[in-house]
Amino acid sequence: MTVIDRVDAAATSPPPDASLRSSSPVRLRFVGHRGDYWRLMIRGAVLQAITLGIYRFWLFTDMRRFLWASTEVEGEPLEYTGTAVELLIGFLMALGILVPIYALAFVASLELGLLSRLSGVVAFVVLAGFGQYAVYRARRYRLTRTVFRGLRFHQGGSAIGYAVRAMLWWIPTVITLGLAAPWATANLERYKMRNTFYGNLGGSFAAGGGRLFVRGVWIWLLIVGSLAAGLAAAFVMIDWPAVGRAVALGNFDRALNALRGNERTVLGLWLLLAGVLSSATFALVLYPAYQAIAMRWWLAGLRLGGAAVASDLRMRRYYFAYLRYLLYVVLFSIAFVAVIVIALVIVRGLGYTVLRGEADFSSMSQLPGGFVTVLGVVAYLVFILGVSTIYQVVVKMRLWQVAVESALISGIAALDHVQASEATSSPFGEGLADALGTGAI
Amino acid sequence: MTTSGTGLFYDGLTSNRREVAVELGDDAIEVRGPDGATLARWPFANILPVATASGVLRIGLAKAKAAARLEIHDQMLAAALLARTKTQDRTGLTDRRTRARVVAYSLAAIATLVGGAIWGVPLLADRIAPHLPVALEMRLGAAIDTQVRQVLSASTKGKPLECGAGDSPRTVAARAAFAKLIAALEAAAQLPLPLRTLVVRRADVNAITLPGGRIYVFDGLLAKANSVDEVAGVLGHEIGHVAHRDGTKSVLEAAGLSLLFGMLLGDFTGGGAVVIAARTVLQTAYSRTAEAAADEFGARLMHKVGGDPQALGAILLRISGQAAALVPHFLLDHPAAQERADAIARIATPSPTETLLTPPEWEALKAICTEG
Numbered sequence: 187m188t189v190i191d192r193v194d195a196a197a198t199s200p201p202p203d204a205s206l207r208s209s210s211p212v213r214l215r216f217v218g219h220r221g222d223y224w225r226l227m228i229r230g231a232v233l234q235a236i237t238l239g240i241y242r243f244w245l246f247t248d249m250r251r252f253l254w255a256s257t258e259v260e261g262e263p264l265e266y267t268g269t270a271v272e273l274l275i276g277f278l279m280a281l282g283i284l285v286p287i288y289a290l291a292f293v294a295s296l297e298l299g300l301l302s303r304l305s306g307v308v309a310f311v312v313l314a315g316f317g318q319y320a321v322y323r324a325r326r327y328r329l330t331r332t333v334f335r336g337l338r339f340h341q342g343g344s345a346i347g348y349a350v351r352a353m354l355w356w357i358p359t360v361i362t363l364g365l366a367a368p369w370a371t372a373n374l375e376r377y378k379m380r381n382t383f384y385g386n387l388g389g390s391f392a393a394g395g396g397r398l399f400v401r402g403v404w405i406w407l408l409i410v411g412s413l414a415a416g417l418a419a420a421f422v423m424i425d426w427p428a429v430g431r432a433v434a435l436g437n438f439d440r441a442l443n444a445l446r447g448n449e450r451t452v453l454g455l456w457l458l459l460a461g462v463l464s465s466a467t468f469a470l471v472l473y474p475a476y477q478a479i480a481m482r483w484w485l486a487g488l489r490l491g492g493a494a495v496a497s498d499l500r501m502r503r504y505y506f507a508y509l510r511y512l513l514y515v516v517l518f519s520i521a522f523v524a525v526i527v528i529a530l531v532i533v534r535g536l537g538y539t540v541l542r543g544e545a546d547f548s549s550m551s552q553l554p555g556g557f558v559t560v561l562g563v564v565a566y567l568v569f570i571l572g573v574s575t576i577y578q579v580v581v582k583m584r585l586w587q588v589a590v591e592s593a594l595i596s597g598i599a600a601l602d603h604v605q606a607s608e609a610t611s612s613p614f615g616e617g618l619a620d621a622l623g624t625g626a627i
Numbered sequence: 628m629t630t631s632g633t634g635l636f637y638d639g640l641t642s643n644r645r646e647v648a649v650e651l652g653d654d655a656i657e658v659r660g661p662d663g664a665t666l667a668r669w670p671f672a673n674i675l676p677v678a679t680a681s682g683v684l685r686i687g688l689a690k691a692k693a694a695a696r697l698e699i700h701d702q703m704l705a706a707a708l709l710a711r712t713k714t715q716d717r718t719g720l721t722d723r724r725t726r727a728r729v730v731a732y733s734l735a736a737i738a739t740l741v742g743g744a745i746w747g748v749p750l751l752a753d754r755i756a757p758h759l760p761v762a763l764e765m766r767l768g769a770a771i772d773t774q775v776r777q778v779l780s781a782s783t784k785g786k787p788l789e790c791g792a793g794d795s796p797r798t799v800a801a802r803a804a805f806a807k808l809i810a811a812l813e814a815a816a817q818l819p820l821p822l823r824t825l826v827v828r829r830a831d832v833n834a835i836t837l838p839g840g841r842i843y844v845f846d847g848l849l850a851k852a853n854s855v856d857e858v859a860g861v862l863g864h865e866i867g868h869v870a871h872r873d874g875t876k877s878v879l880e881a882a883g884l885s886l887l888f889g890m891l892l893g894d895f896t897g898g899g900a901v902v903i904a905a906r907t908v909l910q911t912a913y914s915r916t917a918e919a920a921a922d923e924f925g926a927r928l929m930h931k932v933g934g935d936p937q938a939l940g941a942i943l944l945r946i947s948g949q950a951a952a953l954v955p956h957f958l959l960d961h962p963a964a965q966e967r968a969d970a971i972a973r974i975a976t977p978s979p980t981e982t983l984l985t986p987p988e989w990e991a992l993k994a995i996c997t998e999g
Binding site: 233 | 638678721725729730734737886891901904
């Protein structure tokens with residue numbers, strides 16, 4: 187099917203005349219074809235393997251161009267104007283900062299035992315703060331490379347200020363075991379949106395932390411509650427002196443034997459295990475639910491001038507995406523193992539033919555060692571790239587599409603007569619985010 | 628051939644959308660408003676298609692400050708326009724020529740990286756290691772020493788790790804014999820740092836060297852050796868590591884490899900495996916080179932002190948097992964035993980001229996770990 191056929195078949199039509207526009211909310215549309223994205227990602231994975239990852243800057247740029255261009259408001263798509271070279275230069279600049287830090291960390295780890303352990307904690311905090319700084323700058327990069335109706339977005343504010351703000355919010359979040367997170371998120375989103383502009387039109391964020399808390403606290407209760415229940419049961423029922431004596435025996439098997447007779451303790455340990463396992467299961471199973479709740483809350487808070495966003499996102503769409511991902515990964519793994527087995531059989535057969543059966547090829551260890559090692563590394567690389575590609579298409583692109591298609595914009599007339607702003611943007615990519623691997627699209 | 632039509636124009640200064648008339652001139656595209664005024668004139672050479680999902684042609688002007696865009700829905704006009712522009716690719720994504728260039732440059736970069744790792748890193752480590760202050764290496768050695776002692780002590784079954792520390796006459800004699808042997812070797816070697824040698828209680832037939840001049844000789848080696856020359860040969864090899872500052876060198880090489888591969892390549896999906904594989908292959912290569920050099924140093928040292936240089940080759944051949952045969956050659960961190968024996972034979976002339984320890988001294992040394 188050529189592009190021309192596709193155009194005729196496409197549902198897109200020239201945007202409506204302004205005078206005919208009704209005042210009812212406008213729904214965003216996602217018009218990209220998943221087949222095109224699969225092709226893009228598979229080709230990208232192959233080229234990443236060949237170039238040992240150097241191609242990733244071109245792939246990320248293409249991905250963003252595709253996703254932005256597939257997102258339409260009233261028939262007019264977004265546009266991504268970033269280039270791969272910007273990302274590459276940003277990455278090299280980030281290396282210039284990170285290399286000395288890593289070198290120092292390496293030297294420190296050799297020299298002084300206690301300091302190196304402390305420096306591990308310090309390094310973790312510094313890098314995490316750095317991560318927030320990088321996230322803010324990456325957002326600015328993506329905004330300034332986004333064009334809509336010929337005008338660019340831009341972002342003011344200070345990345346360092348944002349990083350400090352985010353780190354300060356960690357304190358109450360950690361103290362309350364995560365309960366403060368909704369207010370932290372709301373505060374940070376308000377900061378980001380206050381500094382977000384479309385041309386000369388400013389943004390804001392209208393969703394409160396309380397609403398996110400109310401919608402999501404049941405998840406927190408299930409996860410933390412089951413863990414707490416297990417811990418409480420263990421604390422009450424376990425005979426701690428007996429456990430202390432058993433541990434002092436120094437041998438795991440003997441310790442277990444010593445405790446076997448103590449029924450309350452055994453039950454306490456089982457309850458602890460049950461608590462931990464159920465908490466972990468809840469966390470895993472409810473993660474898509476939390477993502478859906480947070481996304482819907484976030485979309486509903488976005489404001490740009492007089493335009494407001496609402497969302498009717500359904501949680502089940504997230505679950506369908508993840509389940510489809512699991513299915514594809516299982517199928518891919520089966521196919522992958524089958525290919526490896528066939529390849530090994532062929533090689534053994536060839537080897538047998540070449541040596542005319544002089545060597546005993548009855549066991550795998552008779553294959554040339556170098557070949558097996560190389561095959562192992564290549565196979566691992568192929569598998570990892572395959573799973574990652576499936577994730578990008580089946581989960582990330584799908585969830586982008588789901589979010590876009592759930593968004594309703596009211597008051598869209600506010601976007602009609604915006605002026606371009608004079609704000610300039612850095613010519614280099616905000617490569618720090620890439621160097622630290624923050625993982626967003 | 629279509630040369631005119633309609634389009635939608637965004638001027639990049641406001642968010643207004645305008646219906647415009649489009650005309651393809653000789654060298655530029657002209658955009659005119661409803662009142663006939665020319666809104667834009669873009670030379671064909673500077674026109675870039677923009678990514679679109681729906682097949683509509685959207686173009687912009689390269690290197691313009693304002694992001695003005697023109698949208699053309701008329702496919703005939705779009706085709707005619709594209710025929711005149713620099714790129715035929717209307718998808719706005721990376722085109723094939725750019726992809727090929729990226730692959731070519733990447734392969735060149737990787738080749739440079741690999742070349743740097745194979746030759747550059749050991750060369751730099753060679754040059755830098757001798758200039759690092761001895762004090763630094765001593766501290767490094769002290770840090771590693773604590774961990775090594777912990778590991779070695781795990782198998783001594785409660786007895787002290789160090790042999791020859793007691794006060795009985797036999798232990799004193801053993802200690803003296805050992806000191807005499809070490810002194811002879813150390814005097815001839817002219818090392819940049821002092822040696823600290825110990826015999827430790829461990830059944831493996833081996834000896835290890837840590838940065839900072841610490842050499843641990845395992846009890847198993849003394850048991851398996853047939854003559855003092857064999858032990859002296861192994862000691863000579865270990866002293867070779869000290870003389871070449873191999874401990875420091877390997878730390879520098881590890882850091883260099885971490886930098887090259889870890890930083891530049893470890894960042895993408897699956898990169899970790901490439902990094903680990905590259906580091907393993909390269910570090911074992913560096914190690915084989917260092918071991919061969921230590922063999923050579925040991926043989927020459929034995930010459931100088933008047934021992935039998937071939938003895939090291941003999942004991943290597945005797946203790947080499949079948950285990951090495953299953954590991955691929957490029958993953959071995961020592962060269963194969965036969966290779967080493969051959970290399971030593973090439974340097975060595977056979978006749979010993981002095982006995983390093985008298986037979987009673989040798990007997991005492993062999994028993995150093997049996998008491999205290």
